[in-house]
Amino acid sequence: MQKDPERPSSSSSVEYRTPDGGQLAIDAPGYDLDEPWSASVRITTKRPYAGTPEGLQQRHLHVTPAGNYDLVLERELEGRWVNVVQAQDGYCMIGHSDTAEQGLALWRGPWHEAATWLPDPRMSGSDALRYFARLWFVDSPDGLTIRPVSAAVDSVEVLDVSKRVPEVGHLDIRRPATAHPLVPAWSGASVPTGEVWHEEMSPTPDLSSDVVLIHATPSTVTTVSGEREETDRWESRFEFLDQLAHLSWSD
Numbered sequence: 001m002q003k004d005p006e007r008p009s010s011s012s013s014v015e016y017r018t019p020d021g022g023q024l025a026i027d028a029p030g031y032d033l034d035e036p037w038s039a040s041v042r043i044t045t046k047r048p049y050a051g052t053p054e055g056l057q058q059r060h061l062h063v064t065p066a067g068n069y070d071l072v073l074e075r076e077l078e079g080r081w082v083n084v085v086q087a088q089d090g091y092c093m094i095g096h097s098d099t100a101e102q103g104l105a106l107w108r109g110p111w112h113e114a115a116t117w118l119p120d121p122r123m124s125g126s127d128a129l130r131y132f133a134r135l136w137f138v139d140s141p142d143g144l145t146i147r148p149v150s151a152a153v154d155s156v157e158v159l160d161v162s163k164r165v166p167e168v169g170h171l172d173i174r175r176p177a178t179a180h181p182l183v184p185a186w187s188g189a190s191v192p193t194g195e196v197w198h199e200e201m202s203p204t205p206d207l208s209s210d211v212v213l214i215h216a217t218p219s220t221v222t223t224v225s226g227e228r229e230e231t232d233r234w235e236s237r238f239e240f241l242d243q244l245a246h247l248s249w250s251d
Contacts, residue, residue, distance in 0.1 A: 017143025018249070019063050019114075020158045024173065024220075027246035032166050039063040040159040041114070041146060043135065047153050059131055061114040063144050069095075069106055069115045077104065083125045088137050094128045096121040107132050109139030114146065161249075168240040169226040175249060179221035182214055191242050193217050198234060213237045219249045 013027040016037045026033060043059040073079045079097030086092075090109035096102075096118075103118035105128040116131050134154055138145040148154035161173045174182075188195035194217040200210070211234035213224040224237045 013246075015142065016161065016163075017140065017145060018158050018161060019061075019144055019146045020156050021145050021147075021251070022158070023250050024161055025246060025248050025250075026163075026244075028165070028240065028244050030243065031168065031240060033163070035164040035166065036065045036068075037143070037161060037163050038068075039161045042157045042159055043146075043148075044155045044157065045153060046155060055119065056130055056133075059116065061116050061131075061146070063112055063114050063146075066108050066111055066113045069104060069113060072115075073104055077102070079104070083128075085125075085129075087132075090137065090139065092129055092132060094118075094123075094125055103128070105129070105131055107137050109137060109144060111139050111141050112144035114144060165240065167236060169224050169237050171222050171224055173220050173222045173247075173249065176216070176219065176221055182221055182223065183216050184214070188214070188216070189238075191215070191244065193241075193244050193247055196238065196241050198238075210234075213241060215241050215244075215247075217247050220247055222247065 012029045012031055012033060014025075014033045016024040018024055019039050019041045039062070041061045041063060043061065045057045073081065073095045077095070077097045077100040079095050079100060081093050081095045083094040084091055087107065090107055093106050093108060095104045100121055103121040103123055104115060105118055106113045106115035114137065118128055134149040136147040136149060138147065146156050148156055159174070159178065163171045163173075165171060184197050188197040194215060197214040198211050199214060200212075210226055213234060215222040215224060224241065226233055226237065
């Protein structure tokens with residue numbers, strides 16, 4: 001396939017420091033990779049302390065650029081920040097509205113933030129801060145690293161890393177160890193960086209189906225889905241994967 005000569009090329013090679021300290025690198029000549037990264041993280045308490053609530057034995061954090069959840073709090077919850085305290089060269093922030101059934105808590109640094117939903121919108125500040133207990137946050141322009149105070153007690157696992165690529169769609173990148181069920185048993189189409197398969201699926205019963213491409217390299221498994229209004233235009237996604245020069249996830 002011929003690449004569109006008018007396609008923007010502002011940043012065709014980028015790197016991202018994943019929350020577990022790994023390094024993701026993408027090189028896609030001729031494509032715009034300037035959209036922000038996000039990552040889903042699971043914190044598992046391997047040795048729960050006495051009295052640790054069941055909901056805190058496995059915590060989930062969403063890492064995004066700093067300020068992302070200001071919009072979420074305002075537009076989705078119609079809420080406000082009600083508690084802000086300094087913590088680890090950044091801030092712990094708790095927000096809720098008078099009507100929403102969930103609250104929101106996050107740690108925000110200079111460049112990134114790690115957020116979690118609170119099951120009780122009126123949860124006390126001390127209880128909400130327990131979602132960030134025994135974790136060190138190290139923020140930099142390259143990414144936010146989350147480290148357990150004790151690796152014997154807590155583990156940090158990145159479930160997936162996401163990025164939107166204009167005119168292509170959304171990339172959700174995983175490590176092969178956690179994403180192997182997504183990869184079909186049969187051979188896929190060959191591309192310079194690995195293999196590609198396509199699967200037709202619908203996010204919810206009331207939405208039209210989308211052809212999602214699955215791309216595998218030795219260190220990544222990526223699903224590429226379309227924009228809401230372009231769910232049937234999978235050819236541009238395949239073209240992107242066919243033009244991809246490099247995609248890797250290293251420790």
